[in-house]
Amino acid sequence: MNYKRRIIFLVFSIFLITGCSSEPKEDTKAQEVAKSEQKEEESSEKAQGTDKTNEKEEGFDFNSLPVPSNLEEMMVYPVGPLASAEGIGDEGVKKALEAIPALSEEASDSELTSLFEHLYSLFKKEYEDPKAVMISGTVSAPGQEATSEVKAETFNIEVILDSSGSMAKQMDGKARMELAKASIKKFASSLPKEANISLRVYGHKGTGSDKDKSLSCSSNELVYPMQPYDKGGLSQALREFKPAGWTPLAQAITEAQKDLSQYKGDENKNIIYIVSDGIETCGGNPVAAAKSLKDSGIAPVVNIIGFDVAGKDQQQLQEIAKAAGGTYSNVKSQQQLRDEFFKTVEESLKWLNWKNNQELDTYEKYNNQSTNVRVITNNWQTNTTLEENKIMFSIIDLNNRGKITSEQKSKLLDMNESYYKTQRNSIEELQTVLINATDKEMNETLEEIDKIYKENNPDN
Template identity: 35%
Template sequence: MRTRALLSVLIVLMLVFSTGCSTLLDGFASDSNQSAAEKKEKKKPKVKIPEELQHIPLPPAGKYAGDRYDWQKVKQELNDIPKDASAKEVLNRMYELAAEDYRPVIRYYQNFDPSTIEVERGPNGELRLKELPGQKKVNIAILLDASGSMAGKVDGGVKMKLAKKAVKDFASQMPEGSDVSLTVYGHKGSNNKKDQAKSCKGIEEVYSLGSYHEKKFNQALDQFKPTGWTPLAAAMEKTEDRLSSQTEAENIVYVVSDGKETCGGDPVKAAQALHESDMKAVVNIIGFDLDNEGQKALEAVAEAGGGEYSSVDDGASLDQYFAEERSRLYDAWADWANEHYDKASDLSSKKYDQLQKKSNEVYDITQRELRRYEKMTDYLENERGFEFDFLHEKVNKNFRYRIDVIQEWNFDVVDHLQDKVLYNADKIQDEVLEKSDKEQEKLY
């Protein structure tokens, strides 16, 4: 498990988020200092003013705000201010000329998404087994050959007994979120010619598609013995019918067989139909103790089904096959965790930097606005003859206070959002690693 250096700090921050910082982004119904010009902007959606900014003027953009600023024109406007104007009248005139509109900034922060990533469906690897809440579910359809030849012996024991054990172990270790079914074929009648028709129709889903339950699955495995012929094509056709409604799921078919089709069907065509259908199933074949002819036949079936063919000769190699499947899935979970861990880190870093950039931009705007106000009051004092004390005590202090409040709010709200970004990234990373560890432990 990876070390997370920020975990303890971020837990404390999480507690802070729920209390002291709640007003940074909250807004209230109106701003009592809105100008008449602002009230006329009825078509624009209203911005909820945060509590920290409710007691200062937040007028719309002034006539010469931003890139429209023209000092020569501003001076002409300042010349129209009467010498007996009140401090409020002077301030309002200055705002009408050069005030910056901070409502878009408020809206930006209020709409900022501090989340990092949505965890995608877990790794499929060779198995494509994993689903996470809200993602595609996964169906595992196991088709087990119960024809008479499965009563034969190989190193390690009887083929059918070994196959049942391997299937049982495999099904019991399916990751969370996967459904499993077990279909057996060739277990009816006998392998005599007179019973061929009966045996070829002997296809039965002994464990219906659903969540794995150990007792019920084991009971299903105990219901049949190796008996008759090999209706592989018909078994896949029945599986296609059973999965036909599962078009929104990942569908994987595993066939365990020791022989080629003996009932006159076309398993290549059936596998291709499964793979090319709306449910897009993948057909994997495990050939058990096959001769060259049988192996080639089943290789063609797997290829047509978009899956893989694997050959096993005894009980040990059959167990090894499923162990390798689990190993691939184990590695896939590690890759999945690493990918999502890095994605969360990269995205949180990007969003953190976006917020810092925005904060710097807002600070620069406030500083520019402040310099313009100072230049205007200097002009009023030096060129228009306004009293220094009047401008300093009743005008300058007011617009400087407004700028100070906006700057402080800007710093605080960005700190708050940046902390949330880091917290969310760490939370996602913890969940991903925990989920990966859980699924890897389940495989062994």
């Protein structure tokens, strides 16, 4: 019995031990399965960016773009979502700052830089490209419609009229002098009101006799001084002389040079008409006088109009025109005389008007361009100041929230101030460069205008 009981007890004990030991094994397996499922869930949450256990510490990403290192990068850097925010009190700004996690007291300089980059990305404003306002100077030739007004001081015409005795000869049934005076009146009345005209006569005193030669050869008078056309004044001047004596042509050219001496320079356009029906008879050298006129710096367009001349008279007048760098034409009627007066002036006025138009347009374009450059770069300066202030107040707010230490606040504020100081200096430099480029291109355009004008203007 004792043996049997011992056997039963042993078997029972074995079952008991087996039963007890098998129950913990089942629990361990369940735990392992649970842990495996939890790891899978955690891995899935991490993959989906929903790691709940680390959401506070790792849910915010500072991976913003680096702040621009130059103005070109600044223009293309994305506009921040809070660029138009009024300030720290803006709800969007509050939420953005609340979302920023606290930095550890041991945060590195690179972490501070990352925070600054993030703040910059929030508030960065839009910047207009100043190159959009830069223009290219273009110069086009004048068309038939060129009708700009000319300045009085830029367009000066002097008519030198032969009043020697031979101008009393008939042409078209009238005295040459009468025809010449009528043509001068018609011509002067058609000039732009801003143009100046003067009239000089020679040989209008004495007679053609030898005894009056000295008087006649010294008769050289500016009967209508350089001024805008005045109908009454010019008519009165034309009435004061008639065909009289000899022909002091050389002296008349010399005196005309003096008349126009105050109108030197590229800003003036000077035209001289010499109307004569004969050659020098007072012993002067009109060819030499014409050469002196050409070299004087007055740069006049010289038109010699022969009044029905031929032979040696015509030859001398042609030589005078050549020496003066001008043109010669021979007319045989009043209409031809009028045509010669108008031809040169019309062409000269067309090119002078073109030059004035082009210059005014150029000044306007480049002045506008300079203004636009200043407006854009000044707007840039305003934007940078707004950005800097928003970032500054954000840094202070983060410190007040306890998200950064006072030392970190100081470093970030220094970083902010240094960055925007460099940016403002770059903007000032850019403004200077663009304004200088504008001035340079304007001057080049003006030089091109002047070149075209001189190449195309009659007898320039």
